[in-house]
Amino acid sequence: MAGWMGRILRVDLTSGTVKEEPFVxxxxxxxxxxxxxxxxxxxDELPAGLDPLSPDNRLVFAVGxxxxxxxxxxxxxxxxxxxxxxxTISDANSGGKFGVIFKKAGLDALIVQGRAPKPVYLVxxxxxxEIKDASDLWGKNVxxxxxxxxxxxxxxxxxxxxxxxxxxxxxxxxxxxDKDRALARAGGGAVMGSKNLKAIVAxxxxxxxxxxxxxxxxxxxxxxxxxxxxxxxxxxLPEFGTAMLVNLMNEAGIFPSYNYQYNQFEHAEDVSGExxxxxxxxxxxxxxGCIIQCxxxxxxxxxxxxxxxxxxxxxxxxxxxxxxxxxxAEANYECNRLGIDTISAGGTIACAMEMTERGYYDxxxxxxxxxxxxDYLHKIAYRDGIGDELAEGSKRFxxxxxxxxxxxxxxxxxxxxxxxxxxxxxxxAYATTNRGGCHxxxxxxxxxxxxxxxxxxxxxxxxxxGSHTAILADxxxxxxxxxxxxxxxxxxxxxxxxxxxxxxTGVQYEPEDVMEVGERIFNLERMFNIREGFSRKDDTxxxxxxxxxxxxxxxxxxxxxxxxxxxEYYAFRGWDKNGVPKPETLKRLGLEECLDG
Amino acid sequence: MASEKYRELMDEFKKIGRAxxxxxxxxxxxxxxxxxxxxxILITRRGSMLGFLKDSDIIETGYEHNDAGISLASTEVNxxxxxxxxxxxxxxxxxxxxxxxxxxxxxxxxxxIDVEGSYYLRKIxxxxxxxxxxxxxxxxxxPQVLKNYKIVMIKGHGAFAIGDFLEEAFHYxxxxxxxxxxxxxxxxxxxxxKQFERPYxxxx
Amino acid sequence: xxxxxxxxxxxxxxxxxxxxxxxxxxxxxxTVETVLNELKLDTKKSYILLRNGLHVGKDTLxxxxxxxxxxxxxxxx
Numbered sequence: 037m038a039g040w041m042g043r044i045l046r047v048d049l050t051s052g053t054v055k056e057e058p059f060v061x062x063x064x065x066x067x068x069x070x071x072x073x074x075x076x077x078x079x080d081e082l083p084a085g086l087d088p089l090s091p092d093n094r095l096v097f098a099v100g101x102x103x104x105x106x107x108x109x110x111x112x113x114x115x116x117x118x119x120x121x122x123x124t125i126s127d128a129n130s131g132g133k134f135g136v137i138f139k140k141a142g143l144d145a146l147i148v149q150g151r152a153p154k155p156v157y158l159v160x161x162x163x164x165x166e167i168k169d170a171s172d173l174w175g176k177n178v179x180x181x182x183x184x185x186x187x188x189x190x191x192x193x194x195x196x197x198x199x200x201x202x203x204x205x206x207x208x209x210x211x212x213x214d215k216d217r218a219l220a221r222a223g224g225g226a227v228m229g230s231k232n233l234k235a236i237v238a239x240x241x242x243x244x245x246x247x248x249x250x251x252x253x254x255x256x257x258x259x260x261x262x263x264x265x266x267x268x269x270x271x272x273l274p275e276f277g278t279a280m281l282v283n284l285m286n287e288a289g290i291f292p293s294y295n296y297q298y299n300q301f302e303h304a305e306d307v308s309g310e311x312x313x314x315x316x317x318x319x320x321x322x323x324x325g326c327i328i329q330c331x332x333x334x335x336x337x338x339x340x341x342x343x344x345x346x347x348x349x350x351x352x353x354x355x356x357x358x359x360x361x362x363x364x365a366e367a368n369y370e371c372n373r374l375g376i377d378t379i380s381a382g383g384t385i386a387c388a389m390e391m392t393e394r395g396y397y398d399x400x401x402x403x404x405x406x407x408x409x410x411d412y413l414h415k416i417a418y419r420d421g422i423g424d425e426l427a428e429g430s431k432r433f434x435x436x437x438x439x440x441x442x443x444x445x446x447x448x449x450x451x452x453x454x455x456x457x458x459x460x461x462x463x464x465a466y467a468t469t470n471r472g473g474c475h476x477x478x479x480x481x482x483x484x485x486x487x488x489x490x491x492x493x494x495x496x497x498x499x500x501x502g503s504h505t506a507i508l509a510d511x512x513x514x515x516x517x518x519x520x521x522x523x524x525x526x527x528x529x530x531x532x533x534x535x536x537x538x539x540x541t542g543v544q545y546e547p548e549d550v551m552e553v554g555e556r557i558f559n560l561e562r563m564f565n566i567r568e569g570f571s572r573k574d575d576t577x578x579x580x581x582x583x584x585x586x587x588x589x590x591x592x593x594x595x596x597x598x599x600x601x602x603x604e605y606y607a608f609r610g611w612d613k614n615g616v617p618k619p620e621t622l623k624r625l626g627l628e629e630c631l632d633g
Numbered sequence: 634m635a636s637e638k639y640r641e642l643m644d645e646f647k648k649i650g651r652a653x654x655x656x657x658x659x660x661x662x663x664x665x666x667x668x669x670x671x672x673x674i675l676i677t678r679r680g681s682m683l684g685f686l687k688d689s690d691i692i693e694t695g696y697e698h699n700d701a702g703i704s705l706a707s708t709e710v711n712x713x714x715x716x717x718x719x720x721x722x723x724x725x726x727x728x729x730x731x732x733x734x735x736x737x738x739x740x741x742x743x744x745x746i747d748v749e750g751s752y753y754l755r756k757i758x759x760x761x762x763x764x765x766x767x768x769x770x771x772x773x774x775x776p777q778v779l780k781n782y783k784i785v786m787i788k789g790h791g792a793f794a795i796g797d798f799l800e801e802a803f804h805y806x807x808x809x810x811x812x813x814x815x816x817x818x819x820x821x822x823x824x825x826x827k828q829f830e831r832p833y834x835x836x837x
Numbered sequence: 838x839x840x841x842x843x844x845x846x847x848x849x850x851x852x853x854x855x856x857x858x859x860x861x862x863x864x865x866x867x868t869v870e871t872v873l874n875e876l877k878l879d880t881k882k883s884y885i886l887l888r889n890g891l892h893v894g895k896d897t898l899x900x901x902x903x904x905x906x907x908x909x910x911x912x913x914x
């Protein structure tokens with residue numbers, strides 16, 4: 037078999053058994069892998085209303101047909117689960133090395149279910165899956181766990197694990213791999229922790245078969261040519277990393293601060309990519325085989341590690357009123373070691389800060405109190421004192437203390453670093469993402485509204501946004517299923533991906549097939565959420581963004597005009613006015629199984 | 634006529650229409666263009682001049698069926714609609730590029746030999762129809778080809794290009810004509826242009 | 838007299854031009870392209886150009902006391 041390995045294993049941690057799952061080729065051709073396969077498994081296997089921290093939730097580790105090939109940016113893997121933070125379907129993916137080694141271990145997917153009676157870790161290799169005792173690892177942080185397991189099992193392998201945050205069921209804890217790569221959003225770490233699964237070690241050297249080697253050669257040649265020619269992938273990202281966006285977003289008036297109370301930050305320069313390059317950058321690095329190399333290895337006077345990326349930098353910095361780049365970087369390193377999603381961590385702490393300053397509830401921390409930041413991350417990771425409440429996420433915290441409007445979330449997931457009052461389409465994307473307030477899954481509309489890639493659209497106009505946002509969301513879903521990196525999409529369109537998939541798998545994927553696969557996956561996820569009780573009323577934004585005009589700069593006076601964009605979005609997608617996919621849409625996408633569900 | 638809320642899009646129509654006319658991709662009254670917004674389509678009026686579009690030349694109609702009231706939309710509105718149903722395109726541009734049309738009589742597919750053309754379009758397929766314009770055959774075949782390529786030549790007629798933006802479709806259309814012109818001029822100098830082709834483009 | 842334009846530079850442009858910010862004064866209203874030329878920036882390259890925080894193109898005419906923010910094309914995540 038070409039592209040896919042043809043092997044899926046299911047681990048039941050309750051009984052401690054491993055079994056082969058049938059590889060149904062039709063499903064993999066329809067959903068590609070990664071996020072798509074995960075969505076299919078969750079739709080098939082999870083009954084509505086399931087407690088995400090109960091043994092019956094699944095963790096679907098999956099890679100795609102392009103993983104482990106010479107395809108650009110293909111060194112990634114995906115994990116799908118029902119989110120304990122949002123209650124929606126969720127997936128997250130990560131780079132580094134784990135995805136490639138997982139595939140070289142001979143697997144397309146690993147379905148984890150049940151709950152181990154005591155902490156365990158898994159070792160996956162071409163021989164299968166072993167379940168081993170992790171009691172000596174429980175309590176150790178991500179870096180320590182990784183070092184021990186690599187030494188013990190395979191120095192050339194790769195480790196995905198949780199830190200103390202996941203063990204303590206912090207609802208926004210992350211699954212980390214290769215130490216500093218984060219499969220961060222929506223609480224995958226907590227799901228793993230609830231199963232007493234500490235880590236997975238992948239080991240293997242199998243090769244991926246390519247259906248048409250000659251075609252693969254010239255298509256990858258063309259793809260690499262594009263990546264090397266595009267200013268973002270050939271210069272912007274490698275030279276300056278993601279934090280270069282800080283000054284641009286701030287000048288454009290969409291850089292939120294102080295828990296989204298403001299849409300600019302007076303000290304943006306202190307946390308900019310330029311400052312990072314000047315003060316703490318050591319060198320650039322990247323994921324396995326990637327030619328973009330956007331990762332920053334950094335060092336402060338007290339600590340070292342990777343990052344901070346644009347979103348992490350913002351959430352632990354300006355969102356909390358902090359502008360000391362060393363403290364922000366150190367908080368980022370700590371989040372990596374503890375295994376916490378930086379965006380939700382910063383967003384939750386910022387919410388706590390505003391609650392305190394307004395006198396609604398004394399959470400013991402105010403904007404700008406950088407000396408408390410890392411301490412609060414620890415309190416959260418260990419559910420210590422106020423940390424126990426904050427570990428539930430800002431939505432539950434704010435609701436508990438009578439001020440839900442201070443949680444900057446959609447469906448319970450904390451918003452990232454683009455104020456949609458200055459970028460209408462991104463607001464629509466936040467509202468309609470299946471996993472909650474996310475800048476990627478619902479469409480990275482910022483690319484079109486701010487960066488002009490491939491072309492600029494008017495960021496203040498709500499017209500036409502429904503169509504663009506849907507297209508971007510669908511394309512993204514296909515990308516997340518192959519599994520490749522979003523950054524490649526600045527340079528490579530669905531035409532190249534179609535050609536690559538065809539060359540690798542031998543199955544004809546026209547560019548529109550790629551778009552259709554994405555649309556199918558997005559609609560399946562939507563049906564999962566509808567089955568869980570989500571509807572149009574949940575496709576919304578924090579009151580602040582709908583009703584309080586942006587106070588500063590070029591976006592001053594604007595609010596998000598969500599309703600009209602939602603109407604256009606639903607119409608474009610072939611959904612009814614409540615945001616439910618119409619039967620003919622589901623049929624067109626081959627999702628007849630959703631018709632009664 | 635399209636409603637005022639589409640003001641920006643209408644301005645875009647006029648800008649692109651003017652550009653298409655000025656560089657000679659269409660003659661005075663040929664070609665048509667459309668965009669899809671949600672479940673609405675904006676399309677140029679039958680008989681309008683792309684180089685001199687007025688607000689009243691831009692018709693709004695439905696994605697599912699024609700509800701413009703009067704049949705003012707371009708004769709090819711059903712082809713545009715079929716393309717929107719069959720692809721994820723948000724814009725469609727139909728042009729009559731002279732050299733590309735000439736080349737379509739001579740070739741089975743157009744493969745660029747120049748560097749820039751090769752960069753953006755590796756192959757432009759050519760299809761043939763019995764009836765020239767707005768036929769059921771076109772409605773069936775064009776979306777199929779456009780699932781795989783962003784621009785297609787109809788033998789002896791003209792090109793259909795798609796994109797997320799009118800500007801993108803315009804880019805492909807202009808690129809096609811440049812590609813064709815370079816091929817033609819090389820041949821006019823008595824040299825075989827095929828020797829400059831990248832052979833694998835035929836398999837693209 | 839004259840038309841002052843405050844130019845803010847970002848990313849690699851800072852080291853290229855040796856400064857973060859510079860005010861230029863023009864005898865008449867300059868287009869963005871005029872300003873880029875005056876700064877000796879290659880106008881064939883791609884930039885993100887903000888005039889008082891709003892996107893403009895190279896042919897936009899600027900007013901006195903405008904701020905022009907010039908970014909080479911980059912991205913985020």
